[in-house]
Amino acid sequence: MTTTAADLRRRVRDLVAAWEFTPRCDSWMSGYDVEFSRELGRRGLLAVTWPKEFGGAEGSNVDRFAVSEELLRAGAPVAAHWVGERQIGPALLRHGTRELQEEFCPPLARADYRFxxxxxxxxxxxxxxxxxxxxxxxxxxxxxxxxxxxxxxxxxxxxxxxxxxxxxxxxxxxxxxxxxxxxxxxxxxxxxxxxxxxxxxxxxxxxxxxxxxxxxxxxxxxxGWQQVVGQLSFERGGPERFLSTYPLLAAVIQTGLADRTALRELRGLAARLQILRRWTLTNARAMDAGHTPVTQAAMSKYLGNQFETDVINWARPLMPRADRAVKELYEQAVAASPASGIRGGAAQVMLSVISKGQG
Missing domain, CATH: 2.40.110.10 (Butyryl-CoA Dehydrogenase, subunit A, domain 2)
Structure with a gap:
C-alpha cells in the first residue's frame, strides 16, 4: 500500500468516526447524506483521480480504491455523490468537451451536483x-x-x-x-x-x-455505444460490487453470532473476499496504465454479486438469535439483492462480455 493510499484511508476513517450515521448495506445506493458527501469533497476525498483544475487531486485509481473500500466497509452514506464521482466525471474527462468539463466536474468534486x-x-x-x-x-x-x-x-x-x-x-x-x-x-x-x-x-x-x-x-x-462500454468499466469493476453486504458480514462476526458451522464457512468467504479485493485492485492498476478493463470488470461484477448473495445465505440461519441492528442489516441486504444482480448488467450479460473477451 502506497503512502498516499494509507493517508487517504486514515483520513476516511477519521471522518467516519466523527460523523453520526447508521451503517447500511448497499450504502452506495441507499445511504444518502448530501452533507456527508460534501464533507468528503471539502476534505479532498472525492475526485481523487481527477486533474486539480477540475477539483481533483491527480491521484491514482489505486488511491480511489482505498477511499471507496473504507467508505463501503463502514456502510457510510455515499449515495449522493457515488454515480457522479464514479463514472460521470471520468466519462467527461475522457470524452467531454472543455465546456462540459468546466461546467460539471468542479461541482461533482464538491458533491453539489448529483447524477x-x-x-x-x-x-x-x-x-x-x-x-x-x-x-x-x-x-x-x-x-x-x-x-x-x-x-x-x-x-x-x-x-x-x-x-x-x-x-x-x-x-x-x-x-x-x-x-x-x-x-x-x-x-x-x-x-x-x-x-x-x-x-x-x-x-x-x-x-x-x-x-x-x-x-x-x-x-x-x-x-455512445463505444463510449458507454468503457464507462461501464468504472461501474462494474469497483469494490462496491462485492462490499455491499460487508456491513452485515462484519456485524455478524463482531456480535459473536457465528456458530461453529458459520465460522467454518467464514473461511471460504474470507478467502473469496481477498481474491475479489486483489482482482479489483488489478482493475484499478490497469486503468492507471491507461487500459479499459472491460472483461475484467465484468468478471468482478459477476463474481462479486455471487459473493454478496452467499454472504446473505451464510447469515440467514443466524438471524433468529440476532439483535435488531443486525437483523436490519440483513433485511437491507435481502431487499437490495434482486437489484444487485441486475444493475450494471445481469449475469447473462456479464457472461457474454466475458466470453467475448472485450478488452
Missing part, C-alpha cells in the same frame, strides 16, 4: 443495445422522448445521464448518443418504484419532448 443513470428501459433491461429512447435534432439542440426504468436516485438528482438513439441503424450498437439532461427540465416525470421494504431508491423516468442544449452531448454523436 442518476438513465440507461435501462422497459423491455430492454440490461441490453443497452435495445434502447428505444429517441433524440431528434431541434435547431442547435435536441428533443428527447422515451422511458427509463430502475433509475436509482432520480428523485434526488440534479441531472440525468441519458443514453438515447439518435439515428436508426441496422446495427443496434450504432446510432446511440450520450446526453446530460437537467432533471427539472420541462417534460420530465419521475415516478417512484418502491423496493421490497417499501423504501424509495428506484424510479421510472418518462421524457416527453425534453429540450436538451446541443453542448450537453458527451463525446461524439452516434458513438
Amino acid at each position: 442518476a443513470l438513465g440507461m435501462s428501459e422497459p423491455d430492454a433491461g440490461s441490453d443497452l443495445a435495445a434502447v428505444r429512447t429517441r433524440a431528434v435534432r431541434d435547431g442547435d439542440g435536441w428533443r428527447i422522448t422515451g422511458r427509463k426504468i430502475w433509475t436509482s436516485g432520480a428523485h434526488r438528482a440534479t441531472h440525468l445521464y441519458l443514453l438515447a438513439r439518435t439515428t436508426k441503424e441496422d446495427d443496434r450498437h450504432a446510432g446511440l448518443t450520450e446526453f446530460i439532461v437537467s432533471i427539472d427540465a420541462p417534460g420530465i416525470t419521475v415516478t417512484p418504484i418502491l423496493d421490497l421494504r417499501g423504501e424509495h431508491h428506484f424510479n421510472e423516468v418518462v421524457l416527453e419532448e425534453v429540450r436538451v442544449p446541443g453542448h450537453r452531448v458527451i463525446g461524439e454523436v452516434g458513438a
Whole structure:
C-alpha cells in the first residue's frame, strides 16, 4: 500500500468516526447524506483521480480504491455523490468537451451536483443495445422522448445521464448518443418504484419532448455505444460490487453470532473476499496504465454479486438469535439483492462480455 493510499484511508476513517450515521448495506445506493458527501469533497476525498483544475487531486485509481473500500466497509452514506464521482466525471474527462468539463466536474468534486443513470428501459433491461429512447435534432439542440426504468436516485438528482438513439441503424450498437439532461427540465416525470421494504431508491423516468442544449452531448454523436462500454468499466469493476453486504458480514462476526458451522464457512468467504479485493485492485492498476478493463470488470461484477448473495445465505440461519441492528442489516441486504444482480448488467450479460473477451 502506497503512502498516499494509507493517508487517504486514515483520513476516511477519521471522518467516519466523527460523523453520526447508521451503517447500511448497499450504502452506495441507499445511504444518502448530501452533507456527508460534501464533507468528503471539502476534505479532498472525492475526485481523487481527477486533474486539480477540475477539483481533483491527480491521484491514482489505486488511491480511489482505498477511499471507496473504507467508505463501503463502514456502510457510510455515499449515495449522493457515488454515480457522479464514479463514472460521470471520468466519462467527461475522457470524452467531454472543455465546456462540459468546466461546467460539471468542479461541482461533482464538491458533491453539489448529483447524477442518476438513465440507461435501462422497459423491455430492454440490461441490453443497452435495445434502447428505444429517441433524440431528434431541434435547431442547435435536441428533443428527447422515451422511458427509463430502475433509475436509482432520480428523485434526488440534479441531472440525468441519458443514453438515447439518435439515428436508426441496422446495427443496434450504432446510432446511440450520450446526453446530460437537467432533471427539472420541462417534460420530465419521475415516478417512484418502491423496493421490497417499501423504501424509495428506484424510479421510472418518462421524457416527453425534453429540450436538451446541443453542448450537453458527451463525446461524439452516434458513438455512445463505444463510449458507454468503457464507462461501464468504472461501474462494474469497483469494490462496491462485492462490499455491499460487508456491513452485515462484519456485524455478524463482531456480535459473536457465528456458530461453529458459520465460522467454518467464514473461511471460504474470507478467502473469496481477498481474491475479489486483489482482482479489483488489478482493475484499478490497469486503468492507471491507461487500459479499459472491460472483461475484467465484468468478471468482478459477476463474481462479486455471487459473493454478496452467499454472504446473505451464510447469515440467514443466524438471524433468529440476532439483535435488531443486525437483523436490519440483513433485511437491507435481502431487499437490495434482486437489484444487485441486475444493475450494471445481469449475469447473462456479464457472461457474454466475458466470453467475448472485450478488452
